[in-house]
Amino acid sequence: MFEDRIRLASLRDRVMTADDAAKLVGDGMVVGMSGFTRAGDAKDMPIALARRAKANPMKITLITGASLGHDSDKTLTEAGVLAKRLPFQVDTTLRSAINRGEVMFVDQHLSETVEFLRTGQFGKLDVAVIEAVAITEDGGLVPSSSVGNSASFAILAEKVIVEINLAQPLAFEGMHDIWIPGQRPHRAPLPIVDVRDRVGTNVVKIAPEKIAAIVITDTPDSASNALPPDADTQRIAGHLIEFFQHEVSRGRLPRTLPAIQSGIGTIANAVLSGFIESPFEDLTMYSEVLQDSTFDLMDSGKMVFASGSSITVSQAVQDRVFKHLERYRDKLVLRPQEVSNHPEVIRRLGLIALNTALEVDIYGNVNSTHVGGTHMMNGIGGSGDFARNARMAIFATKSIAKDGKISSIVPMVPHVDHNEHDVDIIVTEQGLADLRTLAPRERVNLVIDNCAHPSYREVLRDYYRDAQRYGGQTPHALERAFDLHVNLRDRGSMLTGK
Amino acid sequence: MFEDRIRLASLRDRVMTADDAAKLVGDGMVVGMSGFTRAGDAKDMPIALARRAKANPMKITLITGASLGHDSDKTLTEAGVLAKRLPFQVDTTLRSAINRGEVMFVDQHLSETVEFLRTGQFGKLDVAVIEAVAITEDGGLVPSSSVGNSASFAILAEKVIVEINLAQPLAFEGMHDIWIPGQRPHRAPLPIVDVRDRVGTNVVKIAPEKIAAIVITDTPDSASNALPPDADTQRIAGHLIEFFQHEVSRGRLPRTLPAIQSGIGTIANAVLSGFIESPFEDLTMYSEVLQDSTFDLMDSGKMVFASGSSITVSQAVQDRVFKHLERYRDKLVLRPQEVSNHPEVIRRLGLIALNTALEVDIYGNVNSTHVGGTHMMNGIGGSGDFARNARMAIFATKSIAKDGKISSIVPMVPHVDHNEHDVDIIVTEQGLADLRTLAPRERVNLVIDNCAHPSYREVLRDYYRDAQRYGGQTPHALERAFDLHVNLRDRGSMLTGK
Numbered sequence: 001m002f003e004d005r006i007r008l009a010s011l012r013d014r015v016m017t018a019d020d021a022a023k024l025v026g027d028g029m030v031v032g033m034s035g036f037t038r039a040g041d042a043k044d045m046p047i048a049l050a051r052r053a054k055a056n057p058m059k060i061t062l063i064t065g066a067s068l069g070h071d072s073d074k075t076l077t078e079a080g081v082l083a084k085r086l087p088f089q090v091d092t093t094l095r096s097a098i099n100r101g102e103v104m105f106v107d108q109h110l111s112e113t114v115e116f117l118r119t120g121q122f123g124k125l126d127v128a129v130i131e132a133v134a135i136t137e138d139g140g141l142v143p144s145s146s147v148g149n150s151a152s153f154a155i156l157a158e159k160v161i162v163e164i165n166l167a168q169p170l171a172f173e174g175m176h177d178i179w180i181p182g183q184r185p186h187r188a189p190l191p192i193v194d195v196r197d198r199v200g201t202n203v204v205k206i207a208p209e210k211i212a213a214i215v216i217t218d219t220p221d222s223a224s225n226a227l228p229p230d231a232d233t234q235r236i237a238g239h240l241i242e243f244f245q246h247e248v249s250r251g252r253l254p255r256t257l258p259a260i261q262s263g264i265g266t267i268a269n270a271v272l273s274g275f276i277e278s279p280f281e282d283l284t285m286y287s288e289v290l291q292d293s294t295f296d297l298m299d300s301g302k303m304v305f306a307s308g309s310s311i312t313v314s315q316a317v318q319d320r321v322f323k324h325l326e327r328y329r330d331k332l333v334l335r336p337q338e339v340s341n342h343p344e345v346i347r348r349l350g351l352i353a354l355n356t357a358l359e360v361d362i363y364g365n366v367n368s369t370h371v372g373g374t375h376m377m378n379g380i381g382g383s384g385d386f387a388r389n390a391r392m393a394i395f396a397t398k399s400i401a402k403d404g405k406i407s408s409i410v411p412m413v414p415h416v417d418h419n420e421h422d423v424d425i426i427v428t429e430q431g432l433a434d435l436r437t438l439a440p441r442e443r444v445n446l447v448i449d450n451c452a453h454p455s456y457r458e459v460l461r462d463y464y465r466d467a468q469r470y471g472g473q474t475p476h477a478l479e480r481a482f483d484l485h486v487n488l489r490d491r492g493s494m495l496t497g498k
Numbered sequence: 499m500f501e502d503r504i505r506l507a508s509l510r511d512r513v514m515t516a517d518d519a520a521k522l523v524g525d526g527m528v529v530g531m532s533g534f535t536r537a538g539d540a541k542d543m544p545i546a547l548a549r550r551a552k553a554n555p556m557k558i559t560l561i562t563g564a565s566l567g568h569d570s571d572k573t574l575t576e577a578g579v580l581a582k583r584l585p586f587q588v589d590t591t592l593r594s595a596i597n598r599g600e601v602m603f604v605d606q607h608l609s610e611t612v613e614f615l616r617t618g619q620f621g622k623l624d625v626a627v628i629e630a631v632a633i634t635e636d637g638g639l640v641p642s643s644s645v646g647n648s649a650s651f652a653i654l655a656e657k658v659i660v661e662i663n664l665a666q667p668l669a670f671e672g673m674h675d676i677w678i679p680g681q682r683p684h685r686a687p688l689p690i691v692d693v694r695d696r697v698g699t700n701v702v703k704i705a706p707e708k709i710a711a712i713v714i715t716d717t718p719d720s721a722s723n724a725l726p727p728d729a730d731t732q733r734i735a736g737h738l739i740e741f742f743q744h745e746v747s748r749g750r751l752p753r754t755l756p757a758i759q760s761g762i763g764t765i766a767n768a769v770l771s772g773f774i775e776s777p778f779e780d781l782t783m784y785s786e787v788l789q790d791s792t793f794d795l796m797d798s799g800k801m802v803f804a805s806g807s808s809i810t811v812s813q814a815v816q817d818r819v820f821k822h823l824e825r826y827r828d829k830l831v832l833r834p835q836e837v838s839n840h841p842e843v844i845r846r847l848g849l850i851a852l853n854t855a856l857e858v859d860i861y862g863n864v865n866s867t868h869v870g871g872t873h874m875m876n877g878i879g880g881s882g883d884f885a886r887n888a889r890m891a892i893f894a895t896k897s898i899a900k901d902g903k904i905s906s907i908v909p910m911v912p913h914v915d916h917n918e919h920d921v922d923i924i925v926t927e928q929g930l931a932d933l934r935t936l937a938p939r940e941r942v943n944l945v946i947d948n949c950a951h952p953s954y955r956e957v958l959r960d961y962y963r964d965a966q967r968y969g970g971q972t973p974h975a976l977e978r979a980f981d982l983h984v985n986l987r988d989r990g991s992m993l994t995g996k
Contacts, residue, residue, distance in 0.1 A: 084937070099970050104937035107971070109886075109919055119889070120750045121935050184848035184889065185756055189687035252618045258683055343887050344842035350682035365914070374970030380919055388607075388886045389841050391617070391682065414976055416863070416914035421607055421882055437619050439582070439602035470987070472597050472872030473605070478912055478980040478987070486977050489968070 005164045006214065007137045014214045018048035021161045021213035025049055027058035029126040032117075032153030034163075035072075036065035036310035036337060037264050037289045040146030042129045042163045043219040046072035050079035059083035061122060065148020065309070065337055066110060066264075066288075066381060067091070069222025077103065087113045088379040099375045107369060110288065110382040111341035114152040118183075127212075128157035130204075133168045139208030140201075143176050144168035145221055145322075146310030147336045151178045151204040159212040167220040171325035174202050176334045192345050195259045195286045195307045198333060223315040226291060229270035232398050235429040236267065237274020240354075240394070243425070243432050244280070259286040261346075261386045262293070263355035264312070267396050269293045271354060276300045286349055288340050288382045290332065292317045298331055306332045309340040341385040353390035355383040357397040357418075359408045360426050362447050362460055363440045363474055364433075366395050366418040372489055373414025373482070380417050387422045392436075399428040399453035405493035409452035411463040412481040420474075426451050440474040459484070459495070503662045504712060505635045512712045516546035519659045519711035523547055525556035527624040530615075530651030533570075534563035534808035534835060535762050535787045538644030540627045540661045541717040544570035548577035557581035559620060563646020563807070563835055564608060564762075564786075564879060565589070567720025575601065585611045586877040597873045605867060608786065608880040609839035612650040616681075625710075626655035628702075631666045637706030638699075641674050642666035643719055643820075644808030645834050649676050649702040657710040665718040669823035672700050674832045690843050693757045693784045693805045696831060721813040724789060727768035730896050730927040734765065735772020737930040738852075738892065741923070742778070757784040759844075759884045760791070761853035762810070765894050767791045769852060774798045784847055786838050786880045788830065790815045796829055804830045807838040839883040848889035853881040855893040855916075857906045858924050860945050860958055861938045861972055862931075864893050864916040870987055871912025871980070878915050885920045890934075897926040897951035903991035907950035909961040910979040918972075924949050938972040957982070957993070 006012050022045065025031060035041025046068065052058075061084040062076065073091035076082050085094065087108035098105040108116075117125055130150045134142040143150055144165055154160050179200030181187050191199045229237075247253040257280055262268045272293035275283060285294060285306040292313050297303035311334070313321060321328065339345070346353070357366045358377060367373070369380055387393035395418065397408040408428065420440060426433045431450035435443050448460045467475035484494040504510050520543065523529060533539025544566065550556075558579055564586040565571070571589035574580050583592065585606035596603040606614075615623055628648045632640040641648055642663055652658050677698030679685050689697045727735075745751040755778055760766045770791035773781060783792060783804040790811050795801035809832070811819060819826065837843070844851075855864045856875060865871070867878055885891035893916065895906040906926065918938060924931045929948035933941050946958045965973035982992040 084935075101939050101966075101969070101973075104940055105971060106935060106937050107919065115889070116935065120748070181846075184846070185752070186691070187846045187848070188691060189689060189842070189846065191687060193684070193686060250618070254683070343845050344687070347841050348682070348685045348687065350685070370970070370972055372968075372970070373976060374965075374968055374972055374974050376971035384886070384919055388882070391613070412912075414910075414974065414979075415972065416917055417919070419914055419917070421605065421878055421915070437582075437604060437614065439604050441599050442602055467872075468599075470870075470872055471599070472868070472870070473603060473874035474868055474872055474913065475599075476872050476912065478871060479984050481912075481980065482976040489976070
């Protein structure tokens with residue numbers, strides 16, 4: 001039974017129900033679960049934990065790679081299981097609980113979470129729950145559609161619960177590259193010098209006796225909920241491709257572009273899809289999440305290789321890709337998220353980093369996380385790992401939202417995830433602003449004229465005129481810096497009350 | 499003549515006056531000058547450029563390592579030479595011109611400037627002006643008390659003007675380690691795995707024919723103007739040392755601490771001096787600037803090795819150290835600033851990064867640069883290179899300034915250089931707040947109770963109570979978030995008007 005999935009025979013007697021395995025988790029524990037942007041998450045264990053909590057109320061610290069699928073965060077939130085959650089989430093129910101102050105959410109750079117675990121910052125990791133497609137003859141775990149933090153969770157945890165997912169193809173075996181940094185201060189360089197490099201092992205190596213339970217499941221990954229490209233995202237893609245061509249023509253970018261990182265979500269995915277119609281060839285990615293656009297680019301022959309930490313795709317692309325994984329075997333690799341997001345590699349390769357902004361201010365500071373400066377949307381994710389260390393940090397957004405009630409270009413962002421030191425390019429459907437080498441005062445007109453929606457340009461210019469009365473490197477009229485946000489909060493539109 | 503200083507005989511006929519050499523610089527040029535935190539800056543050329551500009555008005559882009567000494571930035575500002583200045587400065591006159599919007603100041607992470615030059619972002623580098631203690635037999639430049647960006651400036655510039663400084667001891671020869679990264683995307687790992695590692699060359703290698711002029715000078719570096727430790731900085735040091743002991747006792751830091759980075763200025767220098775009285779031994783530094791405290795720690799036997807990009811010390815320590823450099827030959831190395839500040843090495847070594855904050859908000863966001871959110875103080879310097887990538891990012895400040903008219907703990911910082919994702923520890927003379935693993939709401943009381951001055955605690959608590967009405971991951975009452983700053987701007991004190 002499951003001979004091909006549990007190849008170390010001595011482990012087969014640890015197969016049990018998710019409800020039995022859930023008994024290994026108790027109140028106050030720190031639990032690490034696999035899952036990165038809905039891919040490769042444990043499917044049955046979160047639900048079993050929620051069931052167990054109904055009879056035995058418990059609060060845990062839940063650490064994942066990134067977001068989970070299958071409404072797991074919703075179910076856990078409703079069961080009151082989550083005391084603390086990190087480092088990323090996208091769930092509506094959990095988000096509300098976070099914003100009511102009921103769940104403590106630690107919004108972390110995705111490359112850093114396991115460093116905190118390694119130095120004991122969260123105490124010991126009690127249990128790891130890891131989805132795998134198989135356990136090898138010597139007890140190694142073969143991850144599925146994501147690696148995320150799974151490898152380090154399994155290595156660091158006292159006990160490991162493995163979810164063997166029969167719905168995940170065994171063909172994933174061999175597509176991972178597990179590299180774990182050594183203990184500091186005697187850590188060696190991370191030897192990746194090309195996106196294609198394999199520097200680790202195919203499996204997660206742990207002592208088999210740590211595997212305390214094996215749960216068998218048969219549930220596929222949740223499909224991506226990214227929206228298809230629309231006219232605005234196509235315009236954004238158009239501006240970017242034109243810009244890249246310009247940079248190549250001036251000798252500032254190589255003809256084969258540097259490897260691309262692309263953030264999670266509709267806009268980044270749609271923008272990347274725009275490359276299918278571009279003149280660029282032999283594209284590569286060094287990214288966290290590989291979305292539909294990655295496979296569309298591969299299938300169109302535009303992209304030759306992609307390195308990521310997860311595969312998060314729509315149902316249609318899941319059907320197309322997962323059934324023929326072997327076609328992509330030489331074209332992709334999945335790595336731990338601290339490797340996909342490692343500052344060392346990001347700087348060395350000189351990535352183009354493309355991430356989504358919630359809003360941007362006239363000086364180029366970016367808010368990626370906090371609606372109205374207060375309410376958490378999803379989290380910073382890996383955008384900070386990439387933007388700080390990349391060759392070129394691009395932030396894309398539509399210039400307005402909610403039928404124009406919200407402008408994505410504002411006088412001052414009320415929460416800063418990426419500051420003017422890290423933001424190179426702003427692009428909206430209106431156009432693109434190249435902020436590199438510009439002082440703050442030189443940026444303002446460029447951002448307003450090129451990126452803001454016409455219906456907000458005069459409001460922004462008026463703010464800047466007023467702000468200049470106070471002088472400075474970065475003029476601001478502090479008493480009115482957030483007027484647009486207060487309008488939105490109190491009256492439902494940034495423009496109301498003008 | 500100068501046989502020991504200009505060893506390649508064919509170059510000796512390029513010796514000329516600074517005024518003659520200044521003729522190589524013309525209007526509109528991009529000029530790179532040596533100098534990092536007042537150390538190893540060109541002494542005569544800036545003054546000669548200012549003189550030349552009186553007869554031949556010109557505007558240049560001036561790029562340095564970091565700040566210059568000898569009022570050079572003042573003289574150049576007064577002569578109207580500076581159109582654009584980067585990446586850091588500390589001069590009162592220049593600062594005023596920046597804040598009036600007359601000089602465009604690009605405030606950059608110190609590790610990134612030469613990457614921008616390499617990709618042609620500023621166009622070509624027309625002229626490099628480099629202080630050296632000698633030119634070797636094959637035309638190599640031996641830097642003096644700083645490396646900064648000098649090596650890459652000399653390599654990238656069309657023409658190089660060398661200032662041979664007779665006041666800088668020849669004993670500097672051999673104390674530098676010049677490593678230059680290869681062109682991306684085929685860049686190799688930076689092989690430093692220990693602060694002591696030497697991975698490059700002793701000299702800056704350039705084609706001798708690029709050396710267009712040699713100017714002889716005899717002016718020592720400007721002395722550091724850091725103030726000596728006082729009761730408050732001693733208290734800050736005390737809190738930090740106690741904290742480190744606590745971390746060691748819990749097994750979260752090694753007994754020999756990780757290598758330390760310490761920012762420029764009075765507070766960081768004074769705090770580091772506090773280690774002389776600590777139980778810690780065998781300390782090492784991997785930092786940008788080596789200040790008095792570094793040599794005091796070495797002389798007291800507490801520190802065994804320091805890696806930096808410059809030596810910026812008081813007159814007393816200059817006298818003590820520069821006359822006996824050979825004593826320190828095995829204990830220190832000076833590197834290019836992109837190596838001293840390289841994300842790759844900072845993350846690999848797992849540094850403790852200690853930098854100064856101008857102000858901090860109740861959620862742990864840090865403003866390092868903009869007084870009142872608008873007026874540039876000095877610049878972000880290397881603090882962003884370190885804080886993002888270090889094992890532990892500490893920000894120190896006194897809790898109040900100007901006799902209590904200013905609180906360094908505020909409801910919301912009006913400029914964010916380091917956000918809550920990067921700020922691990924806040925320390926003032928009042929106490930220390932360890933923000934790691936805490937959600938924003940968990941941080942507030944810790945920051946207020948441990949770090950804020952008692953005279954501001956109730957104001958801050960009142961703000962937070964009010965802000966919670968709006969809910970959110972990070973509650974804020976946007977309409978009053980900057981009340982303290984507006985009070986200060988309009989009435990001279992944050993507390994006025996309460």
